[in-house]
Amino acid sequence: MKRFLKEFKEFALRGNVMDMAVGIIIGGAFSGIVTSLTDNFINPILNELTGNAVYTKTEVLGFVSAFLSSVVNFIIMAFILFCLVKAINKLMSFGKKKEExxxxxxxxxxxxxxxxxxxxxxxxxxxxxxxxxxx
Incomplete structure (x- = not known):
């Protein structure tokens, strides 16, 4: 059982698995930005061009606010993940002999x-x- 847990720990904390997990989380956060961009900017422009809806300046400012909020959330998420990966890498290298x-x-x-x-x-x-x- 100890051997199994040791192998699992090595697998889970290996660089490729951590990179994949970070990529998935960043991808999810980035999809929020893309969704916000299309919902709050592109769709209203298309609706305006096709005559399906008329937006006031107040509504446009709300869309800009929602999009900027998504961008800020993405930046915060990326920064937190960067700090986590940096800490995990430091923990993984702790105790390892430096190569001469x-x-x-x-x-x-x-x-x-x-x-x-x-x-x-x-x-x-x-x-x-x-x-x-x-x-």
């Missing part, structure tokens, strides 16, 4: 500036003899 950079395997020839193996004593490109470092 690998030791260099090449160096630059001091004469021709070509990349050569670190233990080379002669440059394969310009055939210069390299000085040995004595410790």
């Amino acid at each position: 950079p690998a030791a260099p395997t090449t160096k630059l020839c001091p004469y021709c500036k070509s990349e050569i193996p670190i233990d080379a004593t002669k440059c394969a490109h310009c055939t210069s003899i390299l000085e040995e470092k004595h410790d």
Whole structure:
């Protein structure tokens, strides 16, 4: 049972699953903006052009207010999700060993500036003899 729970935790907190969840939530919030745009701006314009309805300035201001409210809600939702994902990523990296950079395997020839193996004593490109470092 412990193994199952451990595997589930690794699956649920893996980057791809978290990215998908954030995408779904952002998509849902964005669909609210699109719905508001069509309901409050595009449909009234189409109705006005086709003569189906006449809107007063007060009603148009109400539509603008509703649309702006949807945009603000989307921004708030995106910010909250950003903070949550950042916190989860920080928790996931907590306790992990930082990878140390690998030791260099090449160096630059001091004469021709070509990349050569670190233990080379002669440059394969310009055939210069390299000085040995004595410790």
